[in-house]
Amino acid sequence: MEMVQTTSLAFTGIVIILLSMAITIQASDTKPMPSGITLEACKNVSSDFFKVRSTYDFCVSTLQSDKRSINAKDCRILALVDVDAMKPQATAVMAKVENLIHGATKDKLATRALGFCQVDYGGMVSTLEICHDIIQNFEVRKGNEGPTPYDLPDCIAKTTKAINDCSDKTKFTSVTKGLTKEYEELSMMISLSSSLPHLYITSP
DSSP, X not given: OHHHHXXXXXHHHHHHHHHXXXXXXXXXXXXXXXXXXXXXXXXXXXXXXXXXXXXXXXXXXXXXXXXXXXXXXXXXXXXXHHHHHHHHHHHHHHHHHHHHHHHTTTOXXXXXXXXXXHHHHHHHHHHHHHHHHHHHTOOOOSTTOSOOTTHHHHHHHHHHHHHHHHHHHHTTSTTGGGXXXXXXXXXXXXXXXXXXXXXXXXXX
């Protein structure tokens, strides 16, 4: 009888431990609730006024994935969150381009186009690093020194050329479909990153 009780208690203890672990894992995977400024910003940037390609849901999902958006006091911080989210995306595309090059050795046209894509996305990553610094350290300048508010969206806009050039180069090659998904997602992120500084500039 005592052995049965001991076994039962041990089993109960194991169940409790497993449940606790499951709850902990689930909690760690849960995204933070979007803040009011995030919801308002996403509502504005997805409106017809900005004519952006980013949807409201995409905007909220992208921004709430970073805890900085919870305590953000203005759209400058939200723009920084999106820029930082783009860097690993662009780096991942560079790796995919490298793999596509290895798989398209017999297709000279595709290989050449992908070579340009390597340069384009490499430049994009470097530009995003610069944009990060400009946005993070931005202060309203005194006199004629330092970046103007309009340098924030202008910097991000430069990354558009990189992905458009790659898309144009690969358009009629055998690898065009291999980068379509990444192109669309980065296009939305760039559009979002360009729109958020505009909100920051025009906010009272």
